[in-house]
Amino acid sequence: MRAVPRQPRVSSRSHPATGTVRDRTGARRRRSAAETRNAILEAAQRRLLAGGPEAIRLQEIAADAGISHPAILHHFGSREGLVEAMVMRGVTNLQTQFLEGWPSAKEPDIEGVFDRFYEVASRRGIARMLAWLILSGKSNRTMTPNVFKPAAERMHAGRIRRAQQQGRRLPALEETLFAATFLFILVLGDSLFGPSVRRAVGLGSGADTTRRFRRWLSKTVELLETRRAHS
Amino acid sequence: MRAVPRQPRVSSRSHPATGTVRDRTGARRRRSAAETRNAILEAAQRRLLAGGPEAIRLQEIAADAGISHPAILHHFGSREGLVEAMVMRGVTNLQTQFLEGWPSAKEPDIEGVFDRFYEVASRRGIARMLAWLILSGKSNRTMTPNVFKPAAERMHAGRIRRAQQQGRRLPALEETLFAATFLFILVLGDSLFGPSVRRAVGLGSGADTTRRFRRWLSKTVELLETRRAHS
DNA sequence: GCCGTTACTTACAATTTTGTAAGCTACTTT
DNA sequence: AAAGTAGCTTACAAAATTGTAAGTAACGGC
Incomplete structure (x- = not known):
């Protein structure tokens, strides 16, 4: 780095390759x-x-x-610039691919939301990227509330609507934020730690076990949600 | 690296420092x-x-x-050796500090287990270390089942004992393993992602919010556990 | 068809990082 | 007390990694 100016190149080497790519026609x-x-x-x-x-x-x-x-x-x-661009792209991906499909009007089909978030978080590597950001202390700048906050707000709106429909008392905002945090942590945590933990615990780490576990998980969460609604 | 043998040092420098440390008496x-x-x-x-x-x-x-x-x-x-030693130490720490305190005979006080695991996982940095291991692909060799598997087994034993006492049907092993995985993922996930997610969701990221969230979480999980027991 | 722009290359520089060689001396052992 | 062991240092080496300089040619506009 910080190289000192150099004399013009004396060279010579007739015609250096130009780095262009040749297509199939040559x-x-x-x-x-x-x-x-x-x-x-x-x-x-x-x-x-x-x-x-x-x-x-x-x-x-x-x-x-x-x-x-x-x-x-x-x-x-610079390298830093590349990293930043990568992060931006990742966050944008998360935003468009996850948030846009969030059930805004319909019943909040928990299993569907789970599946979608899983898809984005683990297959597209968002969980790993966030983990890396957090580990390297870069999360402050980048982990914008642009994704999680709107999602949590929609979740709250849905809860309120349902409570009104069913004539129950309205849920507190913090309650919903806790529940949303719980969900996000669960999915991110599973994307990152899941396979290792399942292996370590004695479950298989194959795709089949993963699928069964996630089904169990969404059922469990759903049960929690209904249980909360009725208490 | 891979340095070539060198001629004996000609030097000279009368007496290089010896790297010893001086205590307060000099x-x-x-x-x-x-x-x-x-x-x-x-x-x-x-x-x-x-x-x-x-x-x-x-x-x-x-x-x-x-x-x-x-x-x-x-x-x-080598650097690799240092890393390995670090990992070993981390796993041993997790094992002794977490597993030894696991309630083996008494009622499985969920809040207590949570607190203890949180303590080890977040304050002592286990979650971060595991995350790093997983991210860098080193987890296969090291994430031994020595910690999570015994814990899951004790959990299963406890569940069976309670089911017998209360005359309910015995829980399947996979059920317990799923529940254990759920718990571990939750705590590890919260240790790593929790602060960022809470901030991103609009909750404060301070110690107070964290405490309230964890209390909410352990209550939620407890509710799940009793709910399961009665169905 | 010329011309400026720009995508991209080779060559090189600066620095960082892991690792080796050899020697010094505090400590232990006998 | 002498001798060996081993913890630790300085000096150096090799390589990797990011970054710069300068030039080349593909492309688009005119």
């Missing part, structure tokens, strides 16, 4: 900036999910994306 | 191996908890422990 091609940025982010996220934070290395990501590592710096400015 | 002192190993592990864990996996750097840890970085290699062989 013609040279250049990807658009957006295309490459996306490939880089994709590769970076794959690395992060597979090998953890320590696996975000410019060289390897560049290799995965089929470019040279300074190209990453060209697109993102 | 006399030189040397710590025992165990003492230093401990100081190193302590420092390493502090770094891990504070700055995440990327913060485990020999130089900084050495500085924290008041020694030079090759001393760490002297004691642990």
Whole structure:
């Protein structure tokens, strides 16, 4: 880093390769900036999910994306910039993919919400990314309330509506926030710790056990919810 | 790494410092191996908890422990060795501090178990360490069933005993394992994600909110447990 | 068809980080 | 008390990693 200015290159090497990609017709091609940025982010996220934070290395990501590592710096400015872009993309993903499908008007089908959140949190790696953010102390800037807060608010609205319909007393806001926190923690925790804990406890860690456990879990939570409603 | 043999040092520098520590009487002192190993592990864990996996750097840890970085290699062989020792220590801590206090004969006071597990998992940083292990793909070797499995088994024994006393039908093993997994995931998940989620949801992230939330949580879980028992 | 822009490359620099070599001296053992 | 052991240091090496400089060619606008 902080390199000192250098003399103009004397070289020589007739024509260095240009880094362009050849398509199947043999013609040279250049990807658009957006295309490459996306490939880089994709590769970076794959690395992060597979090998953890320590696996975000410019060289390897560049290799995965089929470019040279300074190209990453060209697109993102610095490693830090790449990380930030990754996080932004992750949060946006979570927001659009999870929140948009939240049942705003209908009955809050707990199993459905669970499934959706699981899908986003574990398959798309959100839980791991959040965990990594928290571990490395970067969560303050990024873990915006843009996702969890609206979800909790919709949950509260739904509870109030149902309480009114059924003529029960209205639930306190904090109660709902606790319940929402409980749900989020459960899903995030399961996405991250679930497989290891199930193995450690003596359950199989296969997809089948996972499915059965999650079914058990959503039933349990549902039971809690109805039980709360009637007390 | 992989340094090539070198010629004997020609030097000279009359008497390099010896790395010994001076106590308050001014006399030189040397710590025992165990003492230093401990100081190193302590420092390493502090770094891990504070700055995440990327913060485990020999130089900084050495500085924290008041020694030079090759001393760490002297004691642990390699960075990997240090990491392994840290993990072992963490698991042992979890085992002794959590498992030993598990109510084996008495009524399974859920709130007490919760509190104890929380204490170990969050204050002593077990949740963060496990998260890091999982993120970096090291969990297979280390996340031994030595902690979670015995705990789950005791839980099952307790359930069976109570079912017999009350003349109910015996619970299936898988049911208990699911419940145990649920508990562990909840506590680990809360230790790691809890503060961020509570903040993101609009709850305060202070100690007071945390306490109230955990009380709510243990009541909720207790309710679940009794509810299950009566159905 | 020319021309500026920009995606991308090679070559290199600066620094960090793990690891090795060799020596010094406090402590232990006999 | 002499000798060996081992905890720890300084000095160095090798490699990895992020970042910079400068140039090249694909592309888009005119």
